[in-house]
Amino acid sequence: MNNLTLAQLNAFVTVARVNSFSKAAAALRKDRKTVSEHIENFEIDLGYPVFTKTGKVLSLTDKGEMLYRRAQLLWADVSAFERFATSLHSMSSERISICFDESIPAFWLKRIQASCHDIGVSVDLLKISREHGETLLRSGACQFGLFLAKGQVINAEFYWKALPHISMSAFARSGISIAASKLCTLRDLAKYKQRVFSTALSAQYQYPLMVSDDFVIENDLDILLDGLASGDSWAFLPNHLSQRIPEHISRINLDIAEGSQALQLQPVLIWASSKPPLYDQVFEIVNSLHSDGAEKLRSK
Numbered sequence: 001m002n003n004l005t006l007a008q009l010n011a012f013v014t015v016a017r018v019n020s021f022s023k024a025a026a027a028l029r030k031d032r033k034t035v036s037e038h039i040e041n042f043e044i045d046l047g048y049p050v051f052t053k054t055g056k057v058l059s060l061t062d063k064g065e066m067l068y069r070r071a072q073l074l075w076a077d078v079s080a081f082e083r084f085a086t087s088l089h090s091m092s093s094e095r096i097s098i099c100f101d102e103s104i105p106a107f108w109l110k111r112i113q114a115s116c117h118d119i120g121v122s123v124d125l126l127k128i129s130r131e132h133g134e135t136l137l138r139s140g141a142c143q144f145g146l147f148l149a150k151g152q153v154i155n156a157e158f159y160w161k162a163l164p165h166i167s168m169s170a171f172a173r174s175g176i177s178i179a180a181s182k183l184c185t186l187r188d189l190a191k192y193k194q195r196v197f198s199t200a201l202s203a204q205y206q207y208p209l210m211v212s213d214d215f216v217i218e219n220d221l222d223i224l225l226d227g228l229a230s231g232d233s234w235a236f237l238p239n240h241l242s243q244r245i246p247e248h249i250s251r252i253n254l255d256i257a258e259g260s261q262a263l264q265l266q267p268v269l270i271w272a273s274s275k276p277p278l279y280d281q282v283f284e285i286v287n288s289l290h291s292d293g294a295e296k297l298r299s300k
Helices: 006-018 021-028 032-046 062-090 106-118 130-139 186-190 221-230 239-244 279-299
Strands: 051-054 057-060 095-100 122-127 144-148 159-162 166-173 193-196 215-217 233-238 249-251 263-265 267-271
Touching: 006 021, 006 032, 006 062, 021 032, 057 062, 095 106, 095 130, 106 122, 106 279, 130 144, 130 267, 166 221, 166 239, 193 221, 221 233, 221 239, 221 249, 233 239, 267 279
Parallel strands: 095 122, 095 144, 193 215, 193 233
Antiparallel strands: 051 057, 144 267, 159 267, 166 233, 166 249, 166 263
16 A cells, blocks of 8 residues: 555544544544545555445444554554654753852752743752852853852842841750750850851851851861761751751750841842843742742741
8 A cells, every 4th residue: 555644544533533524524624525535545545445334424344443443542642743743842942050059948949940940941050159150150151149148239240139038047966065055155156166058268258157266168068067966066057957957966045136046148149141041030930939938948
């Protein structure tokens, strides 16, 4: 037989399903003559009939029944291929890169990534220092950055938007005196080594909660926690990381102003160009963080 066409296959499956040329033509949005010719040519190519006609009613022959079962499976594959091929046309090839520091909650980043995925945008996420991040933003290698505010007017070359505050607490191993104390002052903390959860090395980007003169900077949480567990030291950590802190590391009860037990840091969204790619979409997602994002941080 000559090569079977998709039009013939579609006509055969549809006519077999509705048992009528007229109904099949309506379903396929074709005229009745075209559908009838597809079936006629199909039967000529096969060399045997696939339908019998009793009055106005069509029914499958025995061979037609066997063909119909196979044709249904084949047409399902064709339809799946068609949907896939169509989806490739609608898929966006857009991609943005977002840099962030260790203070930024993972669920913020997951929210941004998932929301962008829903609109066909891929998001690269890079955890780096703010100093490095600003370099990438200037060059255009990254489009947005999420970092702790520097406590000063942001450089005129950057635009910015405040994000929900990040609450912080002090932590130390359970056996150390500052962890066992009912109330611990900042002066008490200053007597011990501070482990600083930060990538900031230069004074310009210095971590805002520096208390001890004796400190080490560690931006890997596991390394920092091992340091707390093995020595007399302490650290400020974001409360959204509390589930990752082991039981032998305790929260320190600080003697500070009422209502400030969880100290707060101010993160910001920064970008370099006046309107980077996907500006509106990213802002819509970031604005949603102010509603349920902040609530999640408070509930940790």
